[in-house]
Amino acid sequence: MKPAALLAVLLAVALAAAVPAASHAAPPAPPAPPAPMDDDEPGSGDGENGVDEEEDEIERGLADALEIEPGVRVLVQSGRDLALSVEPDEGDDYGSLAARFGGAAGLASPLREANGDAPVVPERASEIPWKLLRNEYRYLALRTLFPRDAFRDGAWEHDPAQARALVYHVGLWQVADWFTGKGENWQEIARFNGFTGPDVPPGRVVRIPAPMLLAPFRPAAGSVDGVLAYGEDAEGPYAEYSLQKGEALYSAVIIRFTGLLHPTAVLEAADAVAKRSGIADVTKMPTGQKLKLPLELVATPYLPENDPRRIAATLDEGELEAAPLPALPRSLKGVHVLLDPGHGGADIGARSGRHGIWESDYVYDLACRVGRLLAKEPGVTVHYLVRDGKAGCRVQDARKLPMNRKRVVATHPAHLNQPGASTKAGVNLRWYLANSIYRELRRQGVSPESVVFLSLHADSLHRDLSGAMVYIPGDRYRRGSYGVRGESYSRYAEWREAPSVSFSRAERLRDEKLSTKLAQAILDGYRAEKLPVHAEEPIRDHIVRGVRGRRGVFVPAVLRGTEVPAKVLLETANINNATDSALLADPPGRERMARAVVRGVRSYFGGKRGQQP
Numbered sequence: 015m016k017p018a019a020l021l022a023v024l025l026a027v028a029l030a031a032a033v034p035a036a037s038h039a040a041p042p043a044p045p046a047p048p049a050p051m052d053d054d055e056p057g058s059g060d061g062e063n064g065v066d067e068e069e070d071e072i073e074r075g076l077a078d079a080l081e082i083e084p085g086v087r088v089l090v091q092s093g094r095d096l097a098l099s100v101e102p103d104e105g106d107d108y109g110s111l112a113a114r115f116g117g118a119a120g121l122a123s124p125l126r127e128a129n130g131d132a133p134v135v136p137e138r139a140s141e142i143p144w145k146l147l148r149n150e151y152r153y154l155a156l157r158t159l160f161p162r163d164a165f166r167d168g169a170w171e172h173d174p175a176q177a178r179a180l181v182y183h184v185g186l187w188q189v190a191d192w193f194t195g196k197g198e199n200w201q202e203i204a205r206f207n208g209f210t211g212p213d214v215p216p217g218r219v220v221r222i223p224a225p226m227l228l229a230p231f232r233p234a235a236g237s238v239d240g241v242l243a244y245g246e247d248a249e250g251p252y253a254e255y256s257l258q259k260g261e262a263l264y265s266a267v268i269i270r271f272t273g274l275l276h277p278t279a280v281l282e283a284a285d286a287v288a289k290r291s292g293i294a295d296v297t298k299m300p301t302g303q304k305l306k307l308p309l310e311l312v313a314t315p316y317l318p319e320n321d322p323r324r325i326a327a328t329l330d331e332g333e334l335e336a337a338p339l340p341a342l343p344r345s346l347k348g349v350h351v352l353l354d355p356g357h358g359g360a361d362i363g364a365r366s367g368r369h370g371i372w373e374s375d376y377v378y379d380l381a382c383r384v385g386r387l388l389a390k391e392p393g394v395t396v397h398y399l400v401r402d403g404k405a406g407c408r409v410q411d412a413r414k415l416p417m418n419r420k421r422v423v424a425t426h427p428a429h430l431n432q433p434g435a436s437t438k439a440g441v442n443l444r445w446y447l448a449n450s451i452y453r454e455l456r457r458q459g460v461s462p463e464s465v466v467f468l469s470l471h472a473d474s475l476h477r478d479l480s481g482a483m484v485y486i487p488g489d490r491y492r493r494g495s496y497g498v499r500g501e502s503y504s505r506y507a508e509w510r511e512a513p514s515v516s517f518s519r520a521e522r523l524r525d526e527k528l529s530t531k532l533a534q535a536i537l538d539g540y541r542a543e544k545l546p547v548h549a550e551e552p553i554r555d556h557i558v559r560g561v562r563g564r565r566g567v568f569v570p571a572v573l574r575g576t577e578v579p580a581k582v583l584l585e586t587a588n589i590n591n592a593t594d595s596a597l598l599a600d601p602p603g604r605e606r607m608a609r610a611v612v613r614g615v616r617s618y619f620g621g622k623r624g625q626q627p
C-alpha cells in the first residue's frame with residue numbers, strides 16, 4: 015500500500031472510531047460475514063479459531079469500518095479519490111484481480127501499472143483504482159462509505175456529510191462520477207437540485223435522478239418472478255408476499271423465504287413477520303394477506319438484486335462458473351471414501367422424543383451400510399473416521415438400536431466424547447483426522463480428485479420438513495485460516511501434523527464446484543431410490559441460524575477445515591418428521607438411504623447414472 019493510502023486508511027479508522035456509533039444508521043448488511051456461532055449441530059461452529067478469537071474480533075471491529083467484505087476496503091485518498099484496497103489471495107495475480115474487481119481480465123495491465131509494477135503477494139494489499147472498478151464494486155464501496163444514502167422518491171439521495179471516513183473537496187463532478195459513471199453529468203445534477211455551480215452547498219443532500227444512475231443504484235419494485243414486492247417503512251426495508259390459497263405461514267413463507275429450518279428460529283421469524291405485518295393471529299389469515307418480511311431475514315436468492323448481500327452472492331456465482339472443474343476418475347477404481355458418521359461417544363447428536371430415535375446410532379448404522387456397499391466395489395477403499403472398538407462397523411437389522419456411547423473418533427490417541435463436555439473437540443478432530451488421512455493418501459500418489467469426504471447426519475428441523483439436504487463448503491464462508499489451539503489438542507498426532515489450515519481462492523472454488531457435483535449426484539441417488547429430498551434448496555453452501563442479533567451464517571466446521579476437495583455433509587433425514595424418522599428407524603429404509611449415497615458416489619465418478627449398487 016502507498017503511504018498516502020495507508021494514511022487515508024488510518025484517518026478513516028481513527029474517524030470511524032471517534033464518531034459515536036449512534037450518529038450513523040445501521041450500515042448495509044456486509045456480504046456474508048463468516049460469523050461463528052454457538053451451535054451443536056451440524057458441526058459446532060463456535061470458537062474454532064482458539065483463545066485469541068475475542069481479541070481479534072475487537073481489533074477487527076475498528077479496522078472494519080470501511081470493509082466491504084473480508085480483505086476488501088474502501089480507500090479515500092486526498093479526501094475524494096476513491097479506490098479499493100484488496101488483500102490478494104494465495105495464487106492471485108493482476109489478471110485474477112482484474113477479473114474479480116474490474117469484470118475483465120483485460121484490465122490486468124492498467125492495474126499492474128496503478129500498483130507500480132509490484133508483484134501481487136498475499137502480504138501486501140493491492141489497490142484497485144476507481145476507474146477500473148466494475149459497477150457492482152463501485153456500488154458496494156459507496157454504500158459502505160455513505161451508509162445513510164438511499165433511494166427515495168425517484169432519486170438516489172446522497173449526503174456528503176454522512177461519510178464514514180474523512181471526505182472533503184467533493185464537488186458535483188465527483189458525485190456524478192461516483193453515482194452515474196460520468197463526471198460530465200454534473201451540470202444536469204446541478205440543475206435537478208437547483209444548485210448554481212459545481213459545488214455542493216454546505217448541509218445539502220444531492221439527489222441524483224433514477225435514469226442517470228448506475229444500474230445497481232436503481233431499486234427494483236419486486237422480484238423478477240413477481241412473487242415478492244419490495245418496500246420500506248419506518249422500521250426499514252422489507253419484502254412483501256401475498257399469501258396464496260391453502261398456504262401455511264411456516265412452510266410457504268418463513269421456511270421458503272428466510273432459509274431458516276430449525277423450529278425455534280422458524281417460530282421466532284414467524285413472530286417477527288406477524289408483528290411487522292400487523293397480524294394478531296397467524297392461524298386466521300385470509301388468502302391474499304400481505305406479509306412483510308424484514309429484509310434482514312430474507313435469504314439471498316429472494317433479496318432485491320441490488321442488495322449488497324445479493325450482489326456479493328451474484329459476483330461469487332460468476333466466479334464459480336468461470337472456475338475450472340478438474341477431471342475426475344471415470345470409475346471407482348482407486349477411489350478413497352472418507353466416511354464420517356457424524357457423532358459418537360456421549361455426543362448422540364439430534365434426538366426426537368416423539369419418534370423415539372436419535373442421530374448417532376441410527377446414522378452410524380447407515381454409515382456401516384454405506385461402507386458395506388462400497389466394499390463390494392472393486393478398487394474402493396473406505397476410511398472410517400469413527401471407530402467402534404468392540405463391534406466394528408457391523409450393520410444391525412433392528413428397528414430399535416441400543417444406545418452405544420463408546421464409539422471414538424479414530425485419532426491417535428482415540429478421542430471419546432465425554433458426558434457433559436462440549437462436542438467441539440470431537441467435531442474439530444474429525445477434520446484434523448480427515449486431513450491426516452488425505453495427506454497420507456497424497457504421499458502415496460493418490461490424486462486429489464480420487465478422494466471424497468462424506469459426513470453423514472440426521473437433522474432436527476421443523477417437523478413439516480422432509481427429505482435429504484446437503485451442505486457444501488461455500489467459497490466465501492471459508493476465507494482465512496482455521497485451527498484450534500490448546501493442550502487438549504496437542505496430544506493428538508493428527509493435530510500436531512498441521513495445527514492450522516488455509517485455502518487459496520482457487521482451492522476454495524474448486525472445492526465448492528466438486529462438492530456441488532457430489533451433492534447433486536447423491537440427491538439424484540435419493541430420487542432414484544424414491545427417497546424424499548428437501549423441497550427448498552436441498553443443496554446449501556452455508557447454514558443460517560437465528561433471527562436478528564443472533565443471526566449467524568457459516569459453513570459446518572467439518573467442511574470448512576477439511577482439505578479433501580469433494581466434501582459434503584449429508585443430512586440424511588429430519589428426525590422430527592414422521593416420514594423421515596420412520597425411514598431412518600427402519601432397517602430397509604436405512605439400506606435404501608445407503609444405496610442412494612453409493613449410487614451418488616458412483617455417478618459422481620462417471621459410473622452409469624442411477625445404477626443399482
Ligand SMILES: [Zn+2]
Nearest residue numbers: 356363471472
Ligand atoms: Zn449431526
